[in-house]
Each structure stands twice: as structure tokens, then as C-alpha cells.
Amino acid sequence: MFSQKGFHDAKIEDVALEAGIGKGTVYLYFSSKQELLEEIYRYAIQQYVAAIKALAGGEGSTRAKLEAIIAHALGMAHMSREVARFVIEGATGMREEFKVWAVGVKEENLGIIRGMLEIGIQSGELGPVDQQIWAHIIVGTINSLVARALWAPGRVRAEPRELARTVAGQLWSGLGPRDQEEIAGDHRNS
Amino acid sequence: MFSQKGFHDAKIEDVALEAGIGKGTVYLYFSSKQELLEEIYRYAIQQYVAAIKALAGGEGSTRAKLEAIIAHALGMAHMSREVARFVIEGATGMREEFKVWAVGVKEENLGIIRGMLEIGIQSGELGPVDQQIWAHIIVGTINSLVARALWAPGRVRAEPRELARTVAGQLWSGLGPRDQEEIAGDHRNS
Amino acid sequence: MFSQKGFHDAKIEDVALEAGIGKGTVYLYFSSKQELLEEIYRYAIQQYVAAIKALAGGEGSTRAKLEAIIAHALGMAHMSREVARFVIEGATGMREEFKVWAVGVKEENLGIIRGMLEIGIQSGELGPVDQQIWAHIIVGTINSLVARALWAPGRVRAEPRELARTVAGQLWSGLGPRDQEEIAGDHRNS
Amino acid sequence: MFSQKGFHDAKIEDVALEAGIGKGTVYLYFSSKQELLEEIYRYAIQQYVAAIKALAGGEGSTRAKLEAIIAHALGMAHMSREVARFVIEGATGMREEFKVWAVGVKEENLGIIRGMLEIGIQSGELGPVDQQIWAHIIVGTINSLVARALWAPGRVRAEPRELARTVAGQLWSGLGPRDQEEIAGDHRNS
DNA sequence: GATGAATGAGTGTTCATTCAT
DNA sequence: CATGAATGAACACTCATTCAT
Numbered sequence: 001m002f003s004q005k006g007f008h009d010a011k012i013e014d015v016a017l018e019a020g021i022g023k024g025t026v027y028l029y030f031s032s033k034q035e036l037l038e039e040i041y042r043y044a045i046q047q048y049v050a051a052i053k054a055l056a057g058g059e060g061s062t063r064a065k066l067e068a069i070i071a072h073a074l075g076m077a078h079m080s081r082e083v084a085r086f087v088i089e090g091a092t093g094m095r096e097e098f099k100v101w102a103v104g105v106k107e108e109n110l111g112i113i114r115g116m117l118e119i120g121i122q123s124g125e126l127g128p129v130d131q132q133i134w135a136h137i138i139v140g141t142i143n144s145l146v147a148r149a150l151w152a153p154g155r156v157r158a159e160p161r162e163l164a165r166t167v168a169g170q171l172w173s174g175l176g177p178r179d180q181e182e183i184a185g186d187h188r189n190s
Numbered sequence: 191m192f193s194q195k196g197f198h199d200a201k202i203e204d205v206a207l208e209a210g211i212g213k214g215t216v217y218l219y220f221s222s223k224q225e226l227l228e229e230i231y232r233y234a235i236q237q238y239v240a241a242i243k244a245l246a247g248g249e250g251s252t253r254a255k256l257e258a259i260i261a262h263a264l265g266m267a268h269m270s271r272e273v274a275r276f277v278i279e280g281a282t283g284m285r286e287e288f289k290v291w292a293v294g295v296k297e298e299n300l301g302i303i304r305g306m307l308e309i310g311i312q313s314g315e316l317g318p319v320d321q322q323i324w325a326h327i328i329v330g331t332i333n334s335l336v337a338r339a340l341w342a343p344g345r346v347r348a349e350p351r352e353l354a355r356t357v358a359g360q361l362w363s364g365l366g367p368r369d370q371e372e373i374a375g376d377h378r379n380s
Numbered sequence: 381m382f383s384q385k386g387f388h389d390a391k392i393e394d395v396a397l398e399a400g401i402g403k404g405t406v407y408l409y410f411s412s413k414q415e416l417l418e419e420i421y422r423y424a425i426q427q428y429v430a431a432i433k434a435l436a437g438g439e440g441s442t443r444a445k446l447e448a449i450i451a452h453a454l455g456m457a458h459m460s461r462e463v464a465r466f467v468i469e470g471a472t473g474m475r476e477e478f479k480v481w482a483v484g485v486k487e488e489n490l491g492i493i494r495g496m497l498e499i500g501i502q503s504g505e506l507g508p509v510d511q512q513i514w515a516h517i518i519v520g521t522i523n524s525l526v527a528r529a530l531w532a533p534g535r536v537r538a539e540p541r542e543l544a545r546t547v548a549g550q551l552w553s554g555l556g557p558r559d560q561e562e563i564a565g566d567h568r569n570s
Numbered sequence: 571m572f573s574q575k576g577f578h579d580a581k582i583e584d585v586a587l588e589a590g591i592g593k594g595t596v597y598l599y600f601s602s603k604q605e606l607l608e609e610i611y612r613y614a615i616q617q618y619v620a621a622i623k624a625l626a627g628g629e630g631s632t633r634a635k636l637e638a639i640i641a642h643a644l645g646m647a648h649m650s651r652e653v654a655r656f657v658i659e660g661a662t663g664m665r666e667e668f669k670v671w672a673v674g675v676k677e678e679n680l681g682i683i684r685g686m687l688e689i690g691i692q693s694g695e696l697g698p699v700d701q702q703i704w705a706h707i708i709v710g711t712i713n714s715l716v717a718r719a720l721w722a723p724g725r726v727r728a729e730p731r732e733l734a735r736t737v738a739g740q741l742w743s744g745l746g747p748r749d750q751e752e753i754a755g756d757h758r759n760s
Numbered sequence: 761g762a763t764g765a766a767t768g769a770g771t772g773t774t775c776a777t778t779c780a781t
Numbered sequence: 782c783a784t785g786a787a788t789g790a791a792c793a794c795t796c797a798t799t800c801a802t
Contacts, residue, residue, distance in 0.1 A: 006282045008198040012797060013764095022763040024799080033797060066365075084278045088271065088333060090341040092196045103342065117365075127367045133360045137327065140334030143278060144326040151280040152293065170323045174364020175256075175307075177317045202772065203789095212788040214774080223772065386662045388578040392793065393768095402767040404795080413793065446745075461658065468654045468713060470721040472576045483722065497745075507747045513740045517707065520714030523658060524706040531660040532673065550703045554744020555636075555690075557697045582776060583785090592784040594778080603776060 003078060007037055038098045044082045045102075048073075049109050056112050062120030066138070067161070067168045073142045074160035077149045084143035110135040141167065193268060197227055228288045234272040235292075239299050241266075246302050252310030256328070257351070257358045263332045264350035267339045274333035300325040331357065383458065387417055418478045424462040425482075429489050431456075436492050442500030446518070447541070447548045453522045454540035457529045464523035490515045521547065573648060577607055608668045614652045615672075619679050621646075626682050632690030636708070637731070637738045643712045644730035647719045654713035680705040711737065 001010040001018055012033055016023045030036040055068045073080045087106065091099040113135040120126035145167070191200040191208055202223055206213045220226040245258045263270045277296065281289040303325040310316035335357070381390040381398055392413055396403045410416040435448045453460045467486065471479040493515040500506035525547070571580040571588055582603055586593045600606040625638045643650045657676065664672070683705040690696035715737070 004282075009283055011795090023797095024763050025761085027798070028761075081278065085275075088274045088278050088337045090337070092194075093199055106341075120365075124367065126365050127363065129363075129365055130356060130360055133357055134365065136334040136338065137331045137357075137361065140330030140332070141327045142330070143333060144330030147278045147280070148326065151296070166320060167323055167327075170320050170364075171327065172364050172366040173317060173319075174360075174362050174366070175310075175316050175319055175324065176362040176364070177314065201770090213772095214788050215786080217773070218786070384662075389663055391791090403793095404767050405765080407794065408765070464658045465655075468651065468658050468717045470717070472574075473579055486721070500745075504747065506745050507743065509743075509745055510736060510740050513737055514745065516714040516718065517711045517737075517741065520710030520712070521707045522710070523713060524710030527658045527660070528706065531676075546700060547703055547707075550700050551707065552744050552746040553697060553699075554742050554746070555687075555696050555699060555704065556742040556744070557694065581774090593776095594784050595782085597777070598782075 002037060002040060003082065012036075034093075034095065038094060041082065041086060041098075042101070044079050045086065045105055048076070048079065048083045049105060049112070051076075052109065053112050056116040062116060062123070062125045063168055063172060065116060066171070067164045069138075070142055070145070070167055071160045071164035073146055074149060074163060077146050080142070080146045081150055084146055087139065087143060110139065113138055137171070141171070192227060192230060193272065197223075202226075224283075224285070228284060231272060231276060231288075232291070234269050235276060235295055238263075238266070238269060238273045239295060239302070242299065243302050246306040252306060252313070252315045253358055253362060255306060256361070257354045259328075260332055260335070260357055261350045261354035263336055264339060264353060267336050270332070270336040271340050274336055277329065277333060300329065303328055327361070331361070382417060382420060383462065387413075392416075414473075414475070418474060421462065421466060421478075422481070424459050425466060425485055428453075428456070428459060428463045429485060429492070432489065433492050436496040442496060442503070442505045443548055443552060445496055446551070447544045449518075450522055450525070450547055451540045451544035453526055454529060454543060457526050460522070460526040461530055464526055467519065467523060490519065493518055517551070521551070572607060572610060573652060582606075604663075604665070608664060611652065611656060611668075612671070614649050615656065615675055618643075618646070618649060618653045619675060619682070622679065623682050626686040632686060632693070632695045633738055633742060635686060636741070637734045639708075640712055640715070640737055641730045641734035643716055644719060644733060647716050650712070650716045651720055654716055657709065657713060680709065683708055707741070711741070 001015045004010070005014075012026055013023045015036070016026050019026075026036065030039060051072055052069055055072060056065055058065060058068075060068075086102070091102045094102070110132070114131040117126060117129065117131045117134055121128060121131075145163070191205045194200070195204075202216055203213045205226070206216050209216075216226065220229060241262055242259055245262060246255055248255060248258075250258075276292070281292045284292070300322070304321040307316060307319065307321045307324055311318060311321075335353070381395045384390070385394075392406055393403045395416070396406050399406075406416065410419060431452055432449055435452060436445055438445060438448075440448075466482070471482045474482070490512070494511040497506060497509065497511045497514055501508060501511075525543070571585045574580070575584075582596055583593045585606070586596050589596075596606065600609060621642055622639055625642060626635055628635060628638075630638075656672070660669075660672070680702070684701040687696060687699065687701045687704055691698060691701075715733070
């Protein structure tokens with residue numbers, strides 16, 4: 001309900017009806033609407049991060065892992081949107097205690113990606129890339145693709161795995177030309 | 191006010207006082223709080239897209255233009271956050287007329303990036319990249335960096351131009367190693 | 381509250397407090413202040429019309445029935461005022477659906493009186509009067525007496541039944557002299 | 571505007587525009603919206619009462635004068651409605667000073683009718699009727715007819731003078747049968 | 761434990777009124 | 782004199798929260 005209508009436009013009664021329980025019952029499990037929202041975020045983000053962690057820490061090449069992460073996010077687009085929203089919005093309106101948790105999780109999430117890249121660099125699979133920057137690139141790319149999957153579902157190629165493979169391939173080779181000398185060195189003089 | 195407190199937590203009275211006008215005066219120029227929000231979005235997004243368009247269509251190498259775009263977004267972090275939020279959230283709660291406009295602007299924005307890449311490819315500056323995918327990568331990366339600049343300002347290197355240069359450099363060369371054969375072909379077997 | 385203060389000057393909160401319930405509770409039973417007003421009107425008018433119908437359709441002479449109707453209206457002065465107000469004001473500001481209902485009830489009310497007069501004419505109790513005109517005379521007279529009972533309570537003879545009898549007597553014999561020829565025929569030449 | 575929309579639904583700005591003047595200009599001539607309403611009432615009622623006074627005090631038979639009064643009210647239906655509304659509503663929400671004036675005018679109005687009837691009785695034109703009661707009958711009948719002229723304009727015979735003549739005729743001869751003995755004496759036993 | 765009727769704090773919006781021009 | 786942009790008091794209405802059943 002929160003995803004569809006937004007936090008403020010979703011009434012507790014709607015949420016309860018959707019869950020097949022009475023309005024008052026919600027308050028037996030959550031002390032407030034705000035806490036319910038935070039728990040939902042917590043759950044979505046924890047699930048997401050745990051999945052990313054598992055995928056990033058698994059066996060296989062870095063590229064395979066990257067593809068798996070992208071495909072997973074696309075497959076869980078709806079839940080990923082909450083994560084994306086969260087990455088962008090921060091924790092506006094949330095309680096301080098939750099904000100602290102949130103910043104930690106964000107860092108953890110970026111850290112997981114960084115760790116995965118680190119291993120890739122050491123194994124020679126990756127070039128000597130800036131891991132922090134690439135963590136942002138990967139997270140941001142996923143968010144953008146997820147958002148598009150949600151707001152323009154018809155235009156997105158349906159198969160997450162295939163899209164993930166293409167995206168990973170593009171990230172791998174970079175924007176610049178492969179078979180010739182870097183031309184970047186003098187781009188500021190042009 | 192909307193950026194700081196969120197739409198629902200910012201009262202019209204706060205907004206008016208902040209602007210140094212009376213509460214009722216707001217309603218001389220906007221027919222509702224919702225419309226005010228939409229106009230703010232419209233303004234922020236139009237400014238943003240116009241700037242991107244100018245930067246993407248200007249003189250200079252593709253890489254220089256890309257750096258300029260990233261630097262601009264980082265410099266306008268606050269405004270860019272609205273754009274980013276918008277990219278992620280879509281137009282939940284907005285009027286249908288606004289949603290239509292919004293989808294159009296999003297496509298336009300991606301189109302501008304695609305156009306810039308197209309020129310780069312034709313001039314040989316870029317490899318034969320997938321422009322749609324790269325539009326997402328660029329937009330997403332910017333959003334992610336902007337978000338971090340806002341929710342963890344202390345941790346971000348202060349100089350947008352320098353950060354932009356680094357990011358562009360990373361995107362240029364890609365994740366994969368430069369001096370050896372592509373190893374992507376068999377990555378799923380490794 | 382609406383009777384005392386008028387619709388616009390009576391706050392929902394006042395009405396609720398008067399009823400011994402909370403402000404919000406009103407909205408569990410009425411969708412808006414306007415609807416509450418309409419329901420009050422509906423109730424008052426239905427009660428009134430039902431009573432008139434019963435009295436007009438009962439046993440006894442037409443004159444007795446007329447007296448009973450007048451006495452009843454005077455006895456229910458407060459409620460009758462709503463009806464009177466309604467007869468005069470129409471349904472200004474009410475919803476179209478209510479207006480339709482209202483016009484129907486007004487016609488019904490006049491129709492009841494007309495029907496009663498019809499029977500009186502057929503039984504020879506009444507002269508060959510214009511029933512439509514007399515319906516207006518009766519309704520109007522009642523309204524005027526009720527209004528006076530409310531705005532100048534001290535000046536009104538306290539006993540409704542006695543007043544009703546006097547009024548009916550006057551209506552019965554008419555303005556003109558009884559013991560001589562109609563002088564109306566040439567009144568325009570005088 | 572007040573007649574059409576009701577006092578509270580007519581905005582000062584509407585009234586001013588209708589009058590072809592600026593909103594602020596209204597306040598050069600009236601100290602408040604309430605005072606404007608009171609002045610309108612005052613004007614309408616004074617006009618009405620003055621006209622009734624002139625008609626009631628003029629030359630001619632009582633019946634001719636009665637007809638003229640009824641026809642005048644019907645011809646001025648719109649203005650008469652304000653008077654009627656006023657008769658029914660009293661001065662709810664008005665200032666004390668206005669209420670005092672209002673009660674006086676109401677009495678004056680009834681007094682004028684009574685005076686006219688008095689003369690008719692003395693000249694033998696009328697029977698020995700109860701003047702106070704008949705003042706109410708006349709005023710009430712007029713109000714009821716005016717109201718109907720306004721809320722169901724299509725159903726009302728168009729010509730006020732003709733309708734006035736019919737109404738006066740009915741009032742003259744009364745409800746009871748003319749050509750036989752009063753049967754009213756025993757109506758309570760029937 | 762579960763419920764939903766009742767509540768009232770909170771807020772978007774209107775519009776009579778003011779006053780600088 | 783006339784104006785209409787600006788104002789803020791006032792109020793209808795919503796909905797998170799409570800608690801008797």
C-alpha cells in the first residue's frame with residue numbers, strides 16, 4: 001500500500017484491510033504508523049542487503065556476481081524501489097534511531113559492492129578501478145533501471161537476466177574505445 | 191521546505207512564512223498545495239533538463255561534456271535531489287496531467303544523454319556502446335552521488351569538478367582490465 | 381443548533397458537543413455538513429408531512445381536520461419553522477438530488493391539503509372553492525402564525541387549539557360580509 | 571446575489587463585480603458584509619412596506635386594495651421573497667439593533683393590513699372579521715404564492731393581476747358554503 | 761487476542777477585511 | 782475616491798490512535 005499510494009496517502013485502515021485484519025490489530029504489533037513504515041523499510045532493506053551480500057560473496061567470477069545482483073534487483077523491482085527511494089530520500093521524517101541504522105546499512109551496502117570489486121581487482125578480473133566510485137555507479141545504475149521498470153513497464157525488455165548481462169557487459173568495457181589509445185588525456189583542451 | 195521536511199510534513203503556513211508572505215497569499219498563485227508541489231517539481235526539472243541539454247549540446251569532447259554534466263548535478267545537489275527523487279518515485283499522488291508531462295520529461299532527459307553519446311560514437315570518441323543502457327548508467331550514477339552528497343555531506347570530496355573528472359574517467363575505461371583480452375566471454379564458467 | 385444559529389453559524393463541533401459526541405463521529409454518519417442539514421430537513425419535513433397527511437385523512441369534518449392541522453403546526457412551531465423556511469427559501473445551496481426531492485414533497489404537501497378540500501366540497505361542507513388557491517392560503521397562514529409564535533412568543537395566545545379554532549372560523553366565513561350580496565362584482569369601479 | 575446564492579455563499583467580490591465596482595469600494599459604503607445585508611433587507615422591506623402602505627391607504631374598495639397588494643407582491647416576487655424569508659426567519663444572526671428595527675417593521679406591516687381591514691369593516695364592505703388573524707392570513711398567503719412563483723415559475727399562471735383577483739375572491743367568500751347555514755357551529759361533534 | 765466505533769488534534773482552504781498605491 | 786493584492790482568523794474535514802466489548 002505504501003508503495004502504491006505513498007506513505008501519507010495510504011491509510012492504516014487500507015493497510016489493515018489489505019492484510020485481512022482489523023484496524024486496531026495493527027497496533028498490537030506496531031506502536032505507530034511511522035514504526036510500521038520503518039519496519040517495512042527495515043525488512044525490505046535487510047532482505048535486499050542480505051541477498052546482495054549472498055550474491056556478492058558467492059562463488060564465480062565477479063562479472064557473474066554483478067550480473068546476478070542486477071538481475072536480482074530487476075526481478076524484485078517493487079521491493080528494490082523502496083530501497084532506491086530510500087537511497088535517494090534518506091530517512092526524511094524518520095526517527096533519529098532509524099536514521100542511524102539507515103546510514104549504517106547504506107554504508108554496508110556500498111561496502112559489500114566495494115568488497116566484491118576488491119576481490120575482482122586482486123584476482124585480476126578487474127582493472128585497478130576506484131571501488132567507491134564504482135559502488136555508486138552500480139547502485140545508481142540499478143536504481144535507474146528499476147525505476148524505469150516501474151514507471152514504464154511496457155518499454156523495458158522483459159527478461160531481467162538478459163538485461164543484466166547486457167548492462168554488465170557495458171559496464172565492463174566502459175564508454176571509451178577499446179582498440180585504440182586513450183583519447184581522454186587531452187579532453188579538457190578540446 | 192518540501193525538500194527538508196517532505197511534502198506532507200511541510201505546512202503551507204511554514205512555506206508561506208519562509209517566503210515572507212501570508213498563508214492566504216500562496217493561494218493567489220497556486221490553487222492547492224499539490225499544485226504548488228507540482229510547480230516546484232516542474233521548475234526544478236525544467237531548470238535541470240535545460241542545463242543538461244545546454245551542456246550536452248555544447249562544444250567540446252564527449253568526455254568533457256559528461257564531466258560538465260556530472261559536475262553541474264553535484265553543484266546543484268539540492269535541486270538534483272528533487273530530480274532524482276522524481277526519477278525514482280515517479281509521480282505518485284500527482285495529477286494525471288502532471289504524470290503525462292513527467293514521463294515526457296524523463297524520456298527527454300534520457301534522450302539528451304543518448305544523443306550526446308550518439309555523437310561521441312560517430313566521432314570515434316566512444317566505443318560502439320549501448321546508448322540506452324549508458325543513459326541509465328549516467329543518470330543513475332549521478333543520482334547516487336547526489337544522494338550521498340546530501341545525506342553524508344561530510345564524507346564527500348568537496349570539489350564537484352574533481353569528483354566529476356574521476357567518475358568520468360572510471361566510466362570511460364570500464365570495470366574490465368584494459369591491457370589484456372576480454373575475459374567476459376567465459377565469465378559464467380569461472 | 382441550525383435553527384438557533386443558522387446553518388453557517390453553527391459549527392460542526394458545536395453540533396457534536398450538543399449531541400454529546402465527538403466532532404469526528406458526526407462524519408461516521410453524515411458525509412458532510414451539507415448532508416447533515418439535508419437529513420435534518422428531510423426528517424423534519426417528513427415528520428410534518430406525515431402528520432398532516434394523517435390529520436387530513438382522518439375521520440371527522442373538514443373543519444375539524446383543518447383545525448387539527450393548524451393546531452398541530454402551532455404545537456410543533458419549532459419544527460414547522462423549518463418547514464416554513466423551506467417553503468420560502470426553497471433549497472438554495474442544496475444538492476440537486478435534494479432539490480428534486482424537495483419540490484416533490486412540497487407538491488405532496490399542497491396535494492394533501494387539496495385532497496382534503498376536495499372531499500369537503502363533495503360532501504357539501506365547503507363551497508365550490510379553488511382548491512389550489514386555498515391550499516396556499518392554508519399553508520401560508522400556518523407559516524405566518526408559526527413565524528410569529530417564534531419571533532414574538534409573548535404576544536401569541538398560548539393555546540394552539542383555541543387559536544386554531546379561531547383561525548379556521550375566519551377562513552370559513554371569509555372576509556366578505558355574510559348577510560348580504562357579494563359586492564365583489566363591481567369592486568374595480570369603486 | 572444574496573437572493574440567488576444565499577448570504578454566505580455570495581462572496582463580497584461577486585457582489586462587487588456584479589455592481590461593476592472594486593471589492594474594496596464596497597467597504598467605503600458599508601462597514602461589513604453583515605451591514606450590507608442588513609441595508610439590503612432594510613431597503614427591500616422599506617420599499618415593500620411603503621408600497622403596501624400606499625396601496626392600503628389609497629382610494630377604492632378594500633377588495634380592490636387587497637387585490638392591488640397581492641398583485642404588487644407577485645409582480646415584485648423576487649424582492650417579496652426577501653421579505654417573506656425575513657418574516658419566517660426572523661433576524662437570525664443580525665445585530666440586536668437591526669432585530670429591534672425588524673420587529674417594529676413587522677408589526678407595522680401587519681398594522682397596515684389591520685388598518686385597511688378596519689376601514690373595510692367600518693364601511694360595511696367586510697364582515698366583523700378578526701383583523702389580526704386576517705393580517706396573518708393575507709401576509710401568509712402572499713408569501714406562499716410568492717415562494718411558489720419563485721421555486722416553480724413554470725407552474726404559476728403568468729398574470730399577477732388575474733391571480734390576485736382570484737385569490738382575493740376566494741378570501742372574500744371564505745371556505746364555507748355561502749348559500750346555506752353555517753355548519754361550523756357543530757363541527758366538533760361531527 | 762481482535763475489533764471497529766469513537767475521538768480530536770491537526771491542516772488545507774476560504775473569504776471578509778485592510779491598506780498601500 | 783477607488784482598487785485589488787495581501788492577510789490570517791475561522792472552520793470543515795481527515796485519519797492515526799484508543800479502548801470498551
